[in-house]
Amino acid sequence: MSHWIIAPVVLPALLAPFIVLAARFHIGIQRAVSVAGVAALILIAAGLALSVSDGSILLYQLGDWAAPFGIVLVGDRLSTMMVLLTAVLALFVLLYAIGSGWDRRGWHFHALYQFQLMGIMGAFLTGDLFNLFVFFEVLLIASYGLMIHEGGNDRLRAGVQYVLYNLIGSTLFLFALGSIYAEAGTLNMADLAARVMLIGPEETVGIRVAAVLLLLVFAIKAALVPLHFWLPSSYAEAPAPVAALFAIMTKVGAYAIIRVYTMVFPPDLDVMGGLHDFWLMPAALVSLALGMIGVLAAKRFDRLIAFSIIGSMGMVMVAIALFTPEGIAAALYYIIHSTLAGAVLFLVCDLVRTGRPNLDLRAQAPMLGTSLTAGVFFVGAIAMVGLPPLSGFLGKLLLLDAAYEADLGVWIWAVVLIASLISLVGFSRAGSVLFWKSHSVTPPEKMPPVARPAALSYVAVGGLIALLIAHTVFAGQVHRYTTTIAAQLFAPAPYITTVIDTPGKLSPPKEDR
Numbered sequence: 308m309s310h311w312i313i314a315p316v317v318l319p320a321l322l323a324p325f326i327v328l329a330a331r332f333h334i335g336i337q338r339a340v341s342v343a344g345v346a347a348l349i350l351i352a353a354g355l356a357l358s359v360s361d362g363s364i365l366l367y368q369l370g371d372w373a374a375p376f377g378i379v380l381v382g383d384r385l386s387t388m389m390v391l392l393t394a395v396l397a398l399f400v401l402l403y404a405i406g407s408g409w410d411r412r413g414w415h416f417h418a419l420y421q422f423q424l425m426g427i428m429g430a431f432l433t434g435d436l437f438n439l440f441v442f443f444e445v446l447l448i449a450s451y452g453l454m455i456h457e458g459g460n461d462r463l464r465a466g467v468q469y470v471l472y473n474l475i476g477s478t479l480f481l482f483a484l485g486s487i488y489a490e491a492g493t494l495n496m497a498d499l500a501a502r503v504m505l506i507g508p509e510e511t512v513g514i515r516v517a518a519v520l521l522l523l524v525f526a527i528k529a530a531l532v533p534l535h536f537w538l539p540s541s542y543a544e545a546p547a548p549v550a551a552l553f554a555i556m557t558k559v560g561a562y563a564i565i566r567v568y569t570m571v572f573p574p575d576l577d578v579m580g581g582l583h584d585f586w587l588m589p590a591a592l593v594s595l596a597l598g599m600i601g602v603l604a605a606k607r608f609d610r611l612i613a614f615s616i617i618g619s620m621g622m623v624m625v626a627i628a629l630f631t632p633e634g635i636a637a638a639l640y641y642i643i644h645s646t647l648a649g650a651v652l653f654l655v656c657d658l659v660r661t662g663r664p665n666l667d668l669r670a671q672a673p674m675l676g677t678s679l680t681a682g683v684f685f686v687g688a689i690a691m692v693g694l695p696p697l698s699g700f701l702g703k704l705l706l707l708d709a710a711y712e713a714d715l716g717v718w719i720w721a722v723v724l725i726a727s728l729i730s731l732v733g734f735s736r737a738g739s740v741l742f743w744k745s746h747s748v749t750p751p752e753k754m755p756p757v758a759r760p761a762a763l764s765y766v767a768v769g770g771l772i773a774l775l776i777a778h779t780v781f782a783g784q785v786h787r788y789t790t791t792i793a794a795q796l797f798a799p800a801p802y803i804t805t806v807i808d809t810p811g812k813l814s815p816p817k818e819d820r
Contacts, residue, residue: 309358312367312382314351315390315428318344323421338405341417345398348424352391359387360788362795364805366434374434374806375495381434381806384792385639389431389562392643393555396650397424399770403654404548406763407661412457412546419456422449423552430559434806435495436487436521439563440480443528447473450556453549454541465544472537476527479520486517497806500571500799511577518572522587525567528560530620532594538617539601543609547657550612554649557620558642564627565635570799574630588628588715592722595621599726602733608659608666611737612652615691618730619645622723626706629713632793637705639789643778644698648690651771655684658768659741661760668737670744680760681742683768688734690775693727698779703727705786 322344330336359365365382368374382390401420403409410416426445433439447470454466488494490513491502506514523534530538538557542550568574598618605611623645626638656666658680663671686697693699703723710719778785795801 309365309367311351311355311358312365312380312432313369315348315355315394316380316425316432318348318351319421319425319428323418323425326418326421327415334411337417338410341401341420342398342405344421345394345401345424348394348428349391349398352387352394355382356384356387356391358382359384362791362801364802366805375493375498378438379434379495379806380432381497381802382432383802384788384795385562385565386431388639388788388792389558390428392646393424393427393431395774396555396646396771397552399767399774400548400551400650400654402770403551403657403764403767406761406767407548407657408761409456409546409548409657413455415452416456419449419452420552423453425449427555427559431562434497436484436499436567437494440477440484443480443559444477446556446559447477450549450553453552454545456546456549459544462544462546465540469537469541472527476524479527480524483517483520483524486513486520490514490517495806496567496571497799497803500803501807503571503576521567522564525560525563526590528557529564529624530557530560530594530617531590531624532597532617532621533590535594535597535617539610539613542613542616542653543607547653547660550609550656551650551653554616554646554653557616558623558646561620561623561627561638561642564624565638565796569630569635569796570802573797588625591621591624591628592715592718593621594618595625595726596722597621599730599733602730603736605733605737606668608668608737608741609656611668611733612649612656615652615730615734616645616649618726619649619691621726622703622706625719625723626709629709631709632790632797633709634706635793635796636786636789637702637709639792640698640705640782640786641702643785644690644702644775647771647775647778648687648699651683651687651768651775652691654764654768654771655680655687658683658760658764668740670740677742679765681738683765683772684738684742686772686775688738692730692734694731696779697775698782701779701782701786 322340326337326340330340355365359382367380369378404416422445426442426449429442429445430439433442451466451470454469455462484494487499491499493499493502503514527534542553545553595618598614598621601614602611602618605614623638623641626634626641660666690697690699693703707720707723710716713719
């Protein structure tokens with residue numbers, strides 16, 4: 308049994324109290340420890356992803372207790388890919404927080420940051436639903452502390468709203484877990500997949516209710532309409548580095564839907580009849596449309612980006628709702644893209660905030676560093692809108708190709724193309740107001756001194772843009788890998804066998820490549 312799989316959870320869990328207890332008043336030490344910890348996470352995540360790239364399944368049994376009685380962590384292609392994506396994103400966001408000085412504006416930023424990473428990593432690696440709930444709660448606690456970092460009435464109000472909506476989701480999660488345990492007698496996902504298959508057609512009411520409740524919980528986390536109300540204000544008011552890290556938070560909900568509804572409640576199961584087609588797909592299409600309409604209607608730059616996150620999650624959920632290998636592969640490719648693009652735009656928003664008195668989308672006097680900030684905004688906007696040549700365009704092509712023969716294929720094509728046009732208009736309007744029309748405004752005689760953004764801030768944003776470019780250049784290799792992930796998800800027998808039938812064994816026989 309390899310112990311490396313628990314390292315992405317244990318490492319930030321150890322660093323956070325160390326920062327609080329040993330380096331509370333030493334920001335330099337906090338920064339060094341935090342950056343070193345995230346860099347180590349990247350190396351560990353890369354090693355885990357490499358070790359499962361051939362189809363192996365990594366199993367870790369806490370206390371050496373076998374599933375379904377013990378707590379297990381499971382690493383496969385999907386979970387390790389998401390862990391690696393989170394670690395890489397966290398490094399550049401952390402560098403931006405240090406360069407911009409955001410980590411100095413409140414207490415315990417670096418400790419909360421590590422706890423946030425612990426929750427995200429645990430959610431991706433856990434093998435049972437109860438511990439998924441536990442890690443969701445770790446996410447909620449840490450993210451609330453990060454949201455109100457630096458304080459302020461608006462931020463506090465948005466944070467309270469964020470917590471209330473997520474507490475509702477947590478309550479529904481507990482109801483769903485109770486219902487599932489009452490019907491199946493287990494919460495381990497591998498064991499649950501085997502037991503749900505044995506439930507007769509006349510006894511499906513309880514498990515179907517539980518499946519619907521669980522889907523509602525994950526839809527709240529993924530900001531899927533009509534459960535998206537918490538996101539615009541929460542993300543818009545959060546500190547920019549926190550909002551950039553939150554770009555992966557909605558993907559936790561998408562990951563949970565992919566994991567649970569391909570293995571435990573697959574679409575061909577009688578229990579799930581109609582749930583995917585008649586609820587999830589329409590909600591995803593409405594989310595995509597509403598998000599991009601919000602981009603067009605937004606009057607502040609931060610809310611424009613928040614609505615673009617809703618729209619991008621709608622795009623991801625449209626691909627997931629197809630529940631085909633091609634759709635899941637397209638969704639995973641787009642998840643990587645939208646996470647990086649969303650983080651870039653939130654950091655650009657902070658660069659704009661540094662040089663302007665507010666983020667209103669109206670012409671104001673030019674800011675310092677306008678050309679460079681405009682350049683990174685231009686790249687981020689192209690990526691989010693999905694214009695060629697960046698990876699957003701390729702992701703949409705993969706989605707449209709996967710939906711070509713779907714029952715709602717015409718609707719999917721229409722909504723995706725029209726929403727893309729609307730988002731193009733919205734981002735074009737924002738860019739022209741922020742960076743072009745500002746030169747027609749005469750600066751007032753007495754302007755408060757404005758600091759130029761730090762060089763490290765641009766380095767962090769540039770690093771994320773470099774990853775977007777790499778995601779485009781190596782699109783073929785990435786898509787082939789996401790295709791193998793989708794194939795593994797739709798053939799879960801090795802996962803189930805590793806967790807349940809062969810406890811203590813590191814991996815099942817490797818797949819033929």
